[in-house]
Amino acid sequence: MFCFKVTPSSVSFIRKYSAKVKPAIVPDKHVIDNINNNVFKPKKHPGIMKPKTVLVPETLIKAVVNATEDSPVKALITNGQYLEKHLKGRVPPMEHAQLRELTQKIKQRVSSKYKDVVINNEQDEARVKQMVESRVQNILKEKVYNWKPIKYDAYRSLLYLMARFAPEYSVLVKIFGEICSRDPEFKPRSFFDFGSGVGTATWAANVYWKHHIFEYYNVDASSDMNDLAQILLQGGRGTGKMPTKGVFYRQFLPATKITFDLVISAYSLLELPSMQARLQTVLNLWNKTEKYLVIVEQGTNAGFKVVNEVRDFILDIKKESNIGHVFSPCPHDDTCPRFLLDDGTPCNFEVNYYTLPIGQISQNRRELYSYVILKKGKRNETDPKWPRPVRPALVRARHTICRICTANGKLDEVIFTAAKHGKITYHCARSSEWGDLLPVEVNVNLETDEHNPKSDKSGICNKLTV
Structure with missing residues (x-):
């Protein structure tokens, strides 16, 4: 597919001819048959990504209470909010x-x-x-953004715990949940977490694979973060045996060539001093990946660009033994159409979570995040090519508007109706939310006439309202 950077003149060109591009919706026959046979209802089709709202485990809440009993909790909450605001405004240092x-x-x-x-x-x-x-x-x-590395001492580690554990845990539970749902045969025995912080990823991984993972290798530059992560696993007391076996904490990436089934870097790459450092780190992580590499950052423009930078870097690897493809969120391995538009809108997703009920009433909030799951090996041609809604569906009377990223590497806006697409497909579309998968395939049919030049076939989107 030919791609180009959108300029003001090309935007008007796309708007002029995009009406000639009509996406054809092909429902997934297997899903339709299962709904007809009452295996599941449209509201629970297999493209729905659960959970909707994530709750922090009670054992973690008790551990946090124990870990903060000697600290002024209200001050931790207030200063934690300042730290969170700073982290969300963070951008990479200029080269x-x-x-x-x-x-x-x-x-x-x-x-x-x-x-x-x-x-x-x-x-x-x-x-x-x-x-x-x-x-x-x-x-x-x-x-120029005055980028400086953040040094997490014992107090800043507690601030990070209070402000960021709940939203990051919720994001990771949802991401790991998609891997578990779409690849139920995947039972990781080893887990590697770069920038492990307070051990959030370990807690999230245990939701699905606690009885399968035998080695948790956590790397964080802050020894205080590592100490706090271990204390939380011990119930917040810092004494007694580790309830989770095979947990290791280190301050540096291991030099060995040992691989891990599941490798993750969550909210860590923006803390590296340069693009070269980020890409070298990602290459090291990819070389340590046996099956899945998960990259997560803030759902800001800065976070999205870093995630996309990693995505493109891994997909450009040509070595046969080390190639990979995008497992999620993209249904394709082409250049990100959102990045090509360059309209200041990041490709991000949303999760609901409850704040920690410590020193305050637990509140329901939303977290925006950008991520990519990269899987070792080539994309299987038999894998479903379901599109993913990249913004909330607009549910209206007798029709639903879905803004989706398709397997064709484009952004499409499809208006679903029962009359045109069938009742089952229509209800599946109405039930699908931002970040889910639609159980259909999208094929683009081009009307050919004098107003539809061949060059229009390489357009990067069919509707610019996405």
Whole structure:
């Protein structure tokens, strides 16, 4: 598929001809037969990704109470909220080459404003030079994100626990739930977590594979984070035996070539100092992956771009023994159509969760996240090519509008009606939410006439309202 960057002129071109592109909806026959035979109802079709709202385990809540009993809980909650706000506004550090280029452009622009200043001696020249440098630095402070690594000591680790455990746990439970649902034969025996923090991923993995995983290898640069993660598994007391066997904590990536069935990096790549560091880390993680690699970041533009960066990097690997494909969320391995649009809208998803009921009343909130699950090996041609809704469905009287990412590598907007698509498919569409899978295949039929040039077949989306 030919792809291109959307410019204002190309946007108008796509809008002009997109009406000629009509996606044909082909229902999944197996799903239709099962619904007709009352195996399940449309509201519970196999594309529904549960759970809807995630609850933190009672054992974890008790462990947090024990771990924070000597700390002012209200202060932890308040300062944790400040930390969370900072994390959600975090962007990757600018690359050195980009910073040099930007600095040079700003310096040229600022210097041009001082070209008429009369310079009589070396002191005047030094003074003007100092004024230019000062002005350049002030502009850089306004334009460039002041990225600094966050050092998680014992107190910041507690702040992270209070603010981020519940939303991150909910996200990971939903992501692992999709792997468990779509690949029920997958029973991981080993688990590797890079940037493990307070051990959130271990708790989430135990929801599905507690009796199958025999080794949990956790890597986090902060020894205080590692200590807190271990204390939580011990019930918040930091004493006694580990209820979960085979749990290891390290501060650095292991140098061995041992592989793990399930490898994850959640909310960690934005903490690395450069693109080179991110990609080198991801390559190390991919080399340690036996079957699934999961990457999760904030559902912001910065988080989405980092996830997409990782996705493209892994898919570009040509070595036969190390190739992979996207298991989720994309139903394709083409360039992300959302990234191509470059309209400031990230590809993200949503999960509901309850805050920790410690020092406050538990509240129902929503978390936005961007992620990719990469699977070792080539994509199986027999795998269902179901599209994924990338925004909430618009349920209206007698029709439902679904904005979906399709196996064709495009963003489509489909209006489902019972008359056009059948009652079962229509009700499946009405029941599908943001992040689910629609049990249909989308084929694009192009009307051929003088207003439909062949070049339009490579359009990146069929509706720009997605």
